[in-house]
Amino acid sequence: MTGYISALGRATLDTLSSIGRAGLFLIQSIFCLPSREGFHLWLRQMHFVGVMSVAIVLVSGLFIGMVLALQGFTILVGFGADEALGQMVALSLVRELAPVVAALLFAGRAGSALTAEIGLMKATEQLTSMEMIGVDPLRRIVAPRLWAGFVSLPILTVLFGVVGIWGGYLVGVDWLGVYKGSYWSNMQDSVDFVDDVLNGVIKSLVFGLVVTWIAVFQGYDLVPTSEGISRATTRTVVYASLAVLGLDFVLTALMFGDLG
Amino acid sequence: MKRNNLLELGVGIFMLAGILGLVFLGLRVSGLGVGVPNDTFTLSANFANIGGLRPQAKVTMSGVRIGEVTNIQLDPKWFDAKVTLKLDSKYDGKLSNDTTAAILTSGLLGEQYIGLTVGGAPDMLHDGDVIHDTQQALVLEELIQQFVSNMSK
Numbered sequence: 001m002t003g004y005i006s007a008l009g010r011a012t013l014d015t016l017s018s019i020g021r022a023g024l025f026l027i028q029s030i031f032c033l034p035s036r037e038g039f040h041l042w043l044r045q046m047h048f049v050g051v052m053s054v055a056i057v058l059v060s061g062l063f064i065g066m067v068l069a070l071q072g073f074t075i076l077v078g079f080g081a082d083e084a085l086g087q088m089v090a091l092s093l094v095r096e097l098a099p100v101v102a103a104l105l106f107a108g109r110a111g112s113a114l115t116a117e118i119g120l121m122k123a124t125e126q127l128t129s130m131e132m133i134g135v136d137p138l139r140r141i142v143a144p145r146l147w148a149g150f151v152s153l154p155i156l157t158v159l160f161g162v163v164g165i166w167g168g169y170l171v172g173v174d175w176l177g178v179y180k181g182s183y184w185s186n187m188q189d190s191v192d193f194v195d196d197v198l199n200g201v202i203k204s205l206v207f208g209l210v211v212t213w214i215a216v217f218q219g220y221d222l223v224p225t226s227e228g229i230s231r232a233t234t235r236t237v238v239y240a241s242l243a244v245l246g247l248d249f250v251l252t253a254l255m256f257g258d259l260g
Numbered sequence: 261m262k263r264n265n266l267l268e269l270g271v272g273i274f275m276l277a278g279i280l281g282l283v284f285l286g287l288r289v290s291g292l293g294v295g296v297p298n299d300t301f302t303l304s305a306n307f308a309n310i311g312g313l314r315p316q317a318k319v320t321m322s323g324v325r326i327g328e329v330t331n332i333q334l335d336p337k338w339f340d341a342k343v344t345l346k347l348d349s350k351y352d353g354k355l356s357n358d359t360t361a362a363i364l365t366s367g368l369l370g371e372q373y374i375g376l377t378v379g380g381a382p383d384m385l386h387d388g389d390v391i392h393d394t395q396q397a398l399v400l401e402e403l404i405q406q407f408v409s410n411m412s413k
Contacts, residue, residue: 040264046271054274090289155278162281165289188291189371192316197285 022217029138029216030146041144049110049145049212050152054159056109057102061160064097065089065167073176082176086183087190089168094191094200095256098161100248103207106153107240111215114145115236118219119229127220142216149212150205157204199255206247211240299349300327301387305361305374310341311397313363313372319345321376326351329374345374357383362395372397 032038072088118141121127127137165187172178191197215236222232286292307313310332319327327347335342345361358379365372376391385391 043268043271046274047267051270051274054277094285094289152274155274155281158278158281158285161289162284184288187289189318189366191290193286193290193292197282197290201282 018221021221022213025138025142025217025220026146026213029142032136032139032143038139038144041140042147045144045148046152049114049148050155053106053109053152053156056105057156057160058163060101060105061098061163062167064101064160065093065164065169066171068092068097068164069168069171069176073172073178082178083182084186085168085172085178086185086187089172090165090187090191091196093161093164093168094196096248096252098157098164099200099203099207100244102157102160102204103153103211103244104241106149106156106208107211107215107237107244110149111211111236111240112233114149114212114215115219115222115233116229118142118145118216119222119224119232122220122222123224123226123229125224142220145216146209146212149215150208153208153211154201154204157200161200195255202255203248203251206251207244210243210247214240214243300346301349301352302330303345303347303385303387303389303391305343305345305391305394306335306338307341307343307361307363307394307396309396309399310343311363311365311372311399313343313374313397317371317373319347319374319376321351321378323375326376343374353384353386355385357381357385358393359385359391360393360395361391363397365398 068089069085072085073082076082076084076088118127121141127141130137130140169183173180173183218232218236218239222228313329313332315329315332317329318325319329327345329343330346331344333342333344334340355376356379358381360377360379362375362377363372364375379393
């Protein structure tokens with residue numbers, strides 16, 4: 001009996017200490033960007049984390065916009081309200097789908113790669129040797145990646161939204177025959193720049209920080225074996241996805257909960 | 261070095277695409293450019309019933325957008341709705357004293373907005389004035405109620 005209870009206690013303490021380590025890790029690494037060399041490292045990571053994720057984000061955004069228009073049209077046309085298609089596509093993309101789906105894709109595409117990369121560095125003792133020659137791995141390895149994720153996810157989200165709205169236009173206007181003017185004007189009437197677009201961008205900033213933080217920390221904190229790397233990569237995707245979905249609810253409740 | 265330049269170019273294009281996307285979302289999707297200019301003056305109008313009018317609804321004249329609704333309150337004196345309008349200052353002193361304000365609906369299911377129609381009085385409306393001649397929103401339930409009570413007579 002006491003065995004079970006102490007196992008519970010050990011699990012709690014382990015969880016708490018890993019949360020504490022993750023928090024310290026974030027604070028130590030996030031404030032060490034500004035140097036010329038750091039900028040170049042950041043640029044390299046921007047390329048790897050951001051630019052290389054553009055293709056998957058654009059393709060998924062296009063298809064999600066197209067599906068949204070198709071589904072929305074079949075429902076709205078029953079009420080004779082197919083002019084509201086633009087409004088529906090734009091609001092659901094800008095408020096919810098673009099930040100969340102882009103973050104999930106980002107966790108799968110970039111997050112897992114970051115974990116595996118840093119994990120392999122740890123397993124091959126590159127991080128330890130860096131410390132030996134007096135280079136801070138937090139500064140050299142972790143900080144550029146964190147900042148790259150933090151900056152690139154909002155951009156990817158915006159691109160996702162733009163392409164999705166264009167995809168909705170392709171299906172709704174060009175294929176299903178919604179009037180072009182009402183697609184845009186209904187959208188412009190209902191989408192507010194601060195309430196909808198900027199709140200979506202704020203969401204994606206939070207997601208960008210959280211996803212990269214989880215990815216980098218899992219890589220930095222893993223057990224340096226091949227099995228440990230594979231587990232940490234899985235954990236990155238699972239934790240990051242759950243964190244994104246959970247945080248999305250909290251942020252939505254804060255942003256839109258009182259609008260009614 | 262060449263490889264590095266290519267990389268910088270890629271990241272630059274990426275950032276630029278993000279900024280352009282945000283501009284697209286601002287101008288094309290949320291219609292920021294057609295919003296109210298900073299130079300405005302305010303009028304207020306009392307309505308018996310505003311229906312589903314909400315702050316930030318557009319104010320139009322002949323269908324052209326000239327301002328927006330900034331505030332909606334219940335007037336405790338008459339128990340009707342006091343709506344504050346923010347209009348482009350171009351029209352300050354150009355709208356006649358007997359301008360009418362009506363709450364209209366764009367389409368069957370669209371949002372509600374305020375339509376202004378000028379009258380012919382010689383005196384003009386200025387900042388802070390009140391529009392007296394108003395027409396309340398059409399509430400579907402009331403219309404049906406009237407219809408039913410007329411039928412049963």
